[in-house]
Amino acid sequence: MLNRSIPLSVAVVGLLALVFYSQWNREPPRVSGFIEADEIRLGSRVGGRVAVVHVQEGQEVTAGEVLVEFEPYDLLEREKELELTLAARESEYQRFLAGFREEETAQAKAKLDQLQARSDLLIAGPRKQEIQAARGRLAQAEAEKRLAVQGFERLSKLAGSNATSQQELDAAREALEAATANLDVRQQELDLLLAGTRAEELREAAARVEEARQAWQLMQRGYRQEEIDQAKASRDAAKAALQAIGRQKEELRVKSPIDGTIEALDLQPGDMVAPGAPVLSMLDRGNLWVRSYIPQNRVGMQLGQRLRLNVDSYGDRTFHGVVTFIARQAEFTPSNVQTPEERSKQVFRIKVAIENEDGMLRPGMMADVWLDEHGGAP
Template structure:
């Protein structure tokens, strides 16, 4: 009886072992290579290299200056743009504020002055002005005749050698001055007798009209259209300054992320084109494995945790997370009819790795173990 019970117990154990062995599946392994995002910063403006501040293999952080280009005339253009903006803002502020009371009063006084001048020109010279001019001419004529008489007397004495050359020269000069003064008075009297010319009246009237318009503009204040145009000019100059500032900022090429300089081949004096990458930076903190999974093992999903082994570290396992599964198969045969042929279809998968210890590097071969539990047996 005991022998029979022992056989039964042995049979149960064998059956359980068979069931466990049938339910247990070996984890599926796919191979690939570790990759990293290759960041290639550059400049939108280009130019000549001023200084290179990095070397290959150097660790850099986000925002760190890598390469600087020569500014050429950008700094002068910025200064001109700043001055133009200040001028535009001042003019706009002046239009908005309007004219000061003293400026309006000054314009009003100018109008009154031009009105008085126009009235004088239209009315012509007064009788008293003509009489005064006649009297001035008579006085100038008397002075001329006196100078003429004096010059004749000195000339006679000089001929008799009783007057010096200096006395004769002085007499001649006084005669010339008296003659010129008499001619001026004669011309002034003739102008008064002729009256004001039409051209002078027209010119005075035009000056008065212009002054009145300016005075009225000051009283009314600036027009809305002028203020809007001045505001538009301010915006235009601001945009121009911002463009130049952006170009100046592009002269300094900085690292867009933390990483390691993979390649740089520039020296001061080299020319760099616009929008051309100048350095290669690898982000070693966020590495990933590119691998291809057959269709019959595609029971995986994004955010699934997996184990990753690296040939360079055979005794270690690294944690990975599936971050991408392609929706389209690759390497598809022309005719897919059997399950064996369908297994030839593969889907691209990306497995993200953590690399805080910096043991992993792009290019290393890696094995990704795909099993439901994420454990290797």
């Protein structure tokens, strides 16, 4: 009987030892997930016909590398047109900014002096010498008329006695008429000089002088500030339009914004692409992270907390990551996630950014996240 109880006692002691060992050496809590990377969809804001495709799916690219090029269509011609327009607007703005040239101002001043002299001449009226000359011409005309009258009367008497011809009489009559007309003209000239300048002419001359004076002062002051601002606005508008064409030209070349991997590309030269439509997608391998779900009893985890990770592809090698996101609301565990907790419980989604300095990790790898900061693979 004693021999039978000894093995039973040994078995019980062994079971108790295993229970105590399992209680004191439990595996640290962990969750699993897949390594993921941010996906970037690249395209062009102008679109158009594809000219060259420089990459293939799965190719590693660096930041700034040209991936796809589009045909420029009419952008080059529009750019040239805007360059010429900008040059014209710039010249016009500089002209307004510099003001009038000295020669233009001097010309305006000379015109003012000319009109002022003409006005002074009209105000002063005719000179005494001009009046005396007009009176002399009038006296001469009177003498010529008297002579013509005497000649005509003499020939008229001779014509009565048939001592002269009719032709000579007609000539004397014409000479008398011419002398009479000339006398009237000379009398009008003298009367005009004696009357002086009319008031209408004086007002007209004064108005022209004032107009020339204002034009000269305007040139001295230069262009108005509003005109300069308008010319500057036109120049800036042309410059902005040219810069817009420059940005459109930049959009003809789709460049990689980061170091990454081309994930999807279905594009050939000659394809038409709508403006703003994605033409390829790439993965940011420099920003890897694990999406996992933690049970409610681990919700006390803090942002920025440093954790350890293991990846199936590298056995027991340990990697490190930092918690960058913790969901505020709980959800039921997705069916593709394995946790040591009961699946009926609700969990919180987290993101753990992985430190991948050596570039060994890639999207799609399975990873275990040890929730104990000091934990690791057993």
